[in-house]
Amino acid sequence: MSKPADPIAELPQGHTAYDRLLNDIRQGKITPGTRLREVELAARLGLSRTPIREAIRRLEADGLVEHLPRQGASLRRLTYAEVMELYDMRAVLEGTAARLAARAASDLELRELAEINAEMIQSDAPAETARLNRQFHAALINAAKNRYLKRAIGSMARTLLILGPSTLHDPARSAAAAQEHAALLQALELRDGALAETRMRDHIEAAHRIRLRQLRDAGLMGADEQSERDTGPL
Template structure:
């Protein structure tokens, strides 16, 4: 039997399913190693299997899903080496974005960044703080005005979703994160690209340390993982 062509409704539902699954991955509802069964997901999301299949294909293209023998589509687990490499690349890419933003950002864009960070500092709601932090970083990347850098950061960001909940859900990280944003903003306002890049790298490295501590406390970073690069069930 020939597969019927996808309708506009399928495509719209596929986008919706993709967005919802991404959100579940971001919040840790779908953890690494979770099996993505089309029938189960279709029933849970209240749609047919066709858009679910399309959403899973897109997640696989993003590098978030792999097909394992006897399991099928499964949310990837990242190795210890991959976690290290991701944060190294994040520091490089977002550090570059900060350096470019110091040159290219308009005064209006800098005021917008300052406003987002002020909201983040004033908030006591962890969900809002995480949302505002995500907005701050996205706005900063936009001010760099380099579409190729934007695409590279977006692709890396999708892989980072496998790590689950933001490190900003750690209470100790909230205050320091906002302070690091302030250092970055001062460098941007002074049009100091070198200082802006250094401030962003410091910010990302601090988040990296928190992430590794969380994984270590959860028992995921043992000596075996360091020695052979084995899977880290994040």
């Protein structure tokens, strides 16, 4: 069985300007606050300004880009509150996907999930580990067999790209994530929807804690946001 396509994966040169800009955001080549200058982007991607302009418009419609006075288009900065809300919603949506997959996934789909996680455990390259993690989540969402849920998760995932490279570039997080996947797989194999949802929520919340720590260490939270984090529930 072929592996599921990552809906926002790394892309070769032949893909659209929009896809390639999304990929640059994912990899941290375009960081929050970076101005998106059409001439520079067109030169770097080897495209005319027209597809670049359209790509920027699409990114703005997605909520990833904003227009600032006297500056033009730039990649948005997410506030602390937005990061909290996004991860809360991710826990809800992917938790629901896990619950549905416990009921709807075929045995073949469960074996595929196990194979992906086994590859992830063996991987020692951060970029490959992150790719396999995305593939695992994409396979689970497909196994839930709900097109509207899949669409909602895809929209949320695009916004999360603003945060840059995966938390799995942290080796300790990578090992823990694979263990969390294994616990989730146990619940799926038992066809226990409630347990699968709980374990997926725990998995997302663990990633959330690492993400907040990364943002703090990188100085990407303002003083007010840092204070809010220190007094918040985490």
